[in-house]
Amino acid sequence: MSQGFSIPRFKLPALVASLGARLPQWPHSLALATGLNAAARIGLLPADSLALLEGRSFLVEVLDAGGQARFTYRDGLFRPLWKAPKSPETPDLSFSANLSAFLQLLARQEDPDTLFFSRELSIVGDTELGLVIKNMLDAIELPQLPNLAAFRS
Amino acid sequence: MSRTPVPELICPAGSLPALKAAVDHGADAVYLGYRDDTNARNFAGLNFDRKAMLEGLRYAQSRQRKVLMAINTFAQPGRVADWQRAVDGAADLGVDAVILADIGLLDYASRRHPELRLHLSVQGSATSYEAVNFAHREFGVRRAVLPRVLTLAQVETVIRNTAVEIEVFGFGSLCVMNEGRCWLSSYATGESPNTVGACSPAKYVKWEKSPGEMSTRLNGILIDRFGDAEPAGYPTLCKGRFEVNGDTYYALEEPTSLNVLEVLPEIAAIGVAAIKVEGRQRSPAYVAQVTRALRAALDELARNPDHFHVKPAWQAELAHVSEGSQVTLGAYNRPWR
Numbered sequence: 001m002s003q004g005f006s007i008p009r010f011k012l013p014a015l016v017a018s019l020g021a022r023l024p025q026w027p028h029s030l031a032l033a034t035g036l037n038a039a040a041r042i043g044l045l046p047a048d049s050l051a052l053l054e055g056r057s058f059l060v061e062v063l064d065a066g067g068q069a070r071f072t073y074r075d076g077l078f079r080p081l082w083k084a085p086k087s088p089e090t091p092d093l094s095f096s097a098n099l100s101a102f103l104q105l106l107a108r109q110e111d112p113d114t115l116f117f118s119r120e121l122s123i124v125g126d127t128e129l130g131l132v133i134k135n136m137l138d139a140i141e142l143p144q145l146p147n148l149a150a151f152r153s
Numbered sequence: 154m155s156r157t158p159v160p161e162l163i164c165p166a167g168s169l170p171a172l173k174a175a176v177d178h179g180a181d182a183v184y185l186g187y188r189d190d191t192n193a194r195n196f197a198g199l200n201f202d203r204k205a206m207l208e209g210l211r212y213a214q215s216r217q218r219k220v221l222m223a224i225n226t227f228a229q230p231g232r233v234a235d236w237q238r239a240v241d242g243a244a245d246l247g248v249d250a251v252i253l254a255d256i257g258l259l260d261y262a263s264r265r266h267p268e269l270r271l272h273l274s275v276q277g278s279a280t281s282y283e284a285v286n287f288a289h290r291e292f293g294v295r296r297a298v299l300p301r302v303l304t305l306a307q308v309e310t311v312i313r314n315t316a317v318e319i320e321v322f323g324f325g326s327l328c329v330m331n332e333g334r335c336w337l338s339s340y341a342t343g344e345s346p347n348t349v350g351a352c353s354p355a356k357y358v359k360w361e362k363s364p365g366e367m368s369t370r371l372n373g374i375l376i377d378r379f380g381d382a383e384p385a386g387y388p389t390l391c392k393g394r395f396e397v398n399g400d401t402y403y404a405l406e407e408p409t410s411l412n413v414l415e416v417l418p419e420i421a422a423i424g425v426a427a428i429k430v431e432g433r434q435r436s437p438a439y440v441a442q443v444t445r446a447l448r449a450a451l452d453e454l455a456r457n458p459d460h461f462h463v464k465p466a467w468q469a470e471l472a473h474v475s476e477g478s479q480v481t482l483g484a485y486n487r488p489w490r
Contacts, residue, residue: 046198046202048188049197049198052197052198108170108436108437108438109438110438111435111436111438111439111442111474112436113434113435113436113439113474113476114438114439114473114474116385117384117385117386117408117475117476117477117478118384118478119379119381119382119383119384119385122360122362122367123360124360124361124362125360127355127356127358127359127360127388128197128354128355128356128358130355131196131197131198131199131355132197132198133198134198134436135167135168135196135197135198135199136198138167138168138170138171138436138437139168139169139170139198139205140170141169141170142170
């Protein structure tokens with residue numbers, strides 16, 4: 001979307017995933033839940049969409065980094081789930097992709113359907129829940145970023 | 154420098170950021186809907202509440218762009234008032250036009266709000282000039298959106314025989330092109346765009362991952378099975394692979410997107426008033442990418458109508474966001490009649 005700067009498609013070396021998978025996963029879950037709570041607190045996430053997440057469990061898996069974040073939404077707060085990475089319990093919804101795809105999504109450089117069609121993003125579980133989350137994130141009004149191209153010349 | 158008139162560019166907005174992306178990248182108009190089943194993209198968390206609608210109208214109209222509101226599902230038994238209220242609300246908000254499909258609702262809108270500009274939705278499924286002229290004569294419809302099943306020659310025949318402006322699809326996910334009359338979603342799920350505002354609603358869709366492949370099921374029906382490297386499409390019956398006489402293939406329609414860049418000069422020459430981009434369900438990133446490419450192409454056509462060439466960069470940008478990662482001219486260049 002930005003003209004001056006774009007996140008390239010890349011894949012981290014396999015070594016990163018094998019190391020990453022051995023690290024404790026709770027810091028990712030804590031960081032993600034904290035970030036989502038901050039967004040909800042300042043009113044970025046609409047209440048009617050949040051209500052649809054109540055009691056559901058989520059997994060975000062960064063394939064090439066070997067990292068996972070598990071969390072849920074209960075009583076108005078996103079909460080990390082302290083499960084071992086190989087936990088057999090199936091989340092209601094899982095997103096998995098390489099780091100570059102997640103970064104492209106967060107920067108609004110790529111559309112999730114595009115990444116889904118090209119098989120770079122995989123969504124498993126409750127499809128409608130996936131739509132709620134996608135549309136909730138799409139509706140957030142991001143602050144205007146400075147035009148990076150302007151700094152180049 | 155003289156500029157040849159080119160069709161308006163009508164872009165989708167499923168959220169306020171998508172609306173702003175469309176306006177910022179050169180849409181002449183955006184189309185949007187309420188957060189309910191009065192529009193054919195009634196997906197969880199999508200579309201505009203009143204606050205976002207007001208801000209969207211302000212943002213677009215203050216930049217001299219139009220806002221068209223899609224109220225293009227069919228009023229359901231016992232709930233006709235919900236659809237009438239949606240039309241009243243659109244008139245109060247000051248939208249530039251409403252896009253309607255239901256004949257009863259067209260009648261209501263034309264009587265109750267004679268000043269409100271009416272467009273006939275693609276879901277109204279008018280494929281002939283007789284149908285378009287009927288909507289004009291009875292309800293004062295000023296523009297009709299034609300289903301994608303028509304060839305360019307058929308579109309031209311409609312335009313030559315009506316005073317109503319004609320809008321056609323220019324880009325976006327392609328289905329069986331029989332908009333407003335398709336029974337496939339109803340067959341599989343009992344719900345359809347006409348009735349609940351969604352084709353193959355998400356609550357019926359299951360993606361199943363197994364090593365090396367992914368399966369798609371719609372209400373239990375196996376739609377398709379993709380290898381890890383194969384591009385995927387939306388989970389609708391028309392995009393499924395089925396066994397027919399011993400062969401398994403895309404028996405109805407492949408996962409693909411319509412892209413009219415190659416025939417843009419012909420579309421302008423036959424007098425198409427506007428081209429529409431499909432995809433209110435998609436993100437602001439898609440809206441920005443598609444709007445930017447089509448705006449550049451239309452501007453080039455306006456400047457240089459006799460030597461219009463499709464730039465590879467536009468094609469690449471559009472192919473990139475396409476369903477199944479491929480594009481087609483759809484029916485526009487098919488030989489059928």
